[in-house]
Amino acid sequence: MAKEITPRQQDYAQWYQDLVLRAGLADYSAVRGCMVIKPYGFAIWERMRDALDAMFKATGHQNAYFPLFIPKSFFSKEAAHVDGFAKECAVVTHYRLRTGSDGQIEVDPQAKLEEELIVRPTSETIIWNSYRDWIQSYRDLPLLINQWANVVRWEMRTRLFLRTTEFLWQEGHTAHATADEALVETRQMLDIYAHFAEKWMAMPVIKGIKTEQERFAGAVETFCIEALMQDGKALQAGTSHFLGQNFAKAFDVQFANAQGEREYVWATSWGVSTRLMGALIMAHSDDEGLVLPPVLAPVQVVIVPIYKGSDSIPVLTEACQQIAEECKALGLRVELDTEDHARPGWKFAHHELRGVPIRIALGLRDLQNGEVELARRDLRTKTQTTRDGLGLHCKNLLDEIQEEMYNKALAFRTAQTHRVDTKEEFVQKLEQGGLVLAHWDGTGATETAIKEATKATIRCIPLDAPDEEGTCVWTGKPSARRVVFAKAY
């Protein structure tokens, strides 16, 4: 087990990388840009997945699975969509290997595919090709489907969890009879993402609309949730798209309405990915390691006995087991660390690295006094706590930690959010990092100019942005409301 993590202040990117590797969340693999998600990291992802999945089901969605491979011709059917993804697609051209004359394995040139297959970067096309057959009448609508899958986008530059060539995600694809209904769906899923981010991940997000430049390829409107990381950079944590009738027209998906007239259906798609893992890490963790919100932590309470001589082992182990049982009975996820080969100090550091919210240490002295030492990961505080009612105390404390982690993150964001009205201040605040609320004249040209000059982009036009007359911070032209600028991941 490696010891040191690079401090955040010294090198934030290195800190992130150290943390992911040393906390055992993920590892590099033999394939460039592709990561191995290790058991502990996957346990966190599973908890995210299960929570989201339950919310999707509760709102009437069903899971299904569509192929990994997409015929190349499908891509060309929606022009904007092709443009958006063409540059990062992996393509399957052959289906067989053979042993060459030099004894080496090589691609069999005889086994060339008639039509090449694209490894899905997203599944709109293959799914809408099926929807054409599934939808005939308004009675078939709405069609509410989600899939959990892997996708591949051949990125130039990758970072563990934040951007990898292959990643895991869910993608919802729905079809509706009216534009209004599809828009309601788009907004509903955005709300679910925001709710998940705030209540499960303890990470405040801004709900907003993307500008035309930042919009999903093929969407009419892209909604998003944006979060602020500790280094002052923004991170898009989830997107929900209103696709209009773009894919219905591209794949000729029509339905008969109640009057017997044929209409194109209206579509949405929405997704979050393993990128959320990166967001979770960068929202809360510190120089000692991960800090996990209790509802997502695979282990919520870890119990460490402090042995003193071999005689103490059975008695302390038993006392710890009782605490573990008490916690389990209350539905807490608890781990009893009775490994004899590691010393307490090592265990403390180890569980802190992994972000376990509560640590209970119990030695002979505590046993005599009817106490335990209880440590909070988020604040790194230790308090002597009475043994009586310890399970319930932990349960309540976990709720408190969840709440306080959110409040802390919110306070950080508030402190790092600046309203600016002059160009000088705008540039200066963007340089410092954080979110900048400023007026924008609404043109792509200005957006591009700002990006080139400052490297910051418009993260979103917040849904709750009040109407406020002003002038564009860059051009001085009139503006109706403020938008969120930031440097982003």
Place this chain on the structure above:
RNA sequence: CGGGGUGUAGCGCAGUCCGGUUAGCGUACACGUCUGGGGGGCGUGUGGUCGGAGGUUCGAAUCCUCUCACCCCGACCA
């Protein structure tokens, strides 16, 4: 795709400039022992195609040529 960096034990590194016994150090691992309230001490031990190929040489981790891989930074993106 440009710029930079790194490949030597599971991990982190030294040695390379200036070629020379059996390639070291830390950590991890195994065993023993003393231990145990913040990443333990002592002892013993296991573990290496020095990224790969070719060349120079009496002799290559070290020099030369080619090559592969990965990481970081930038442009593109979730």
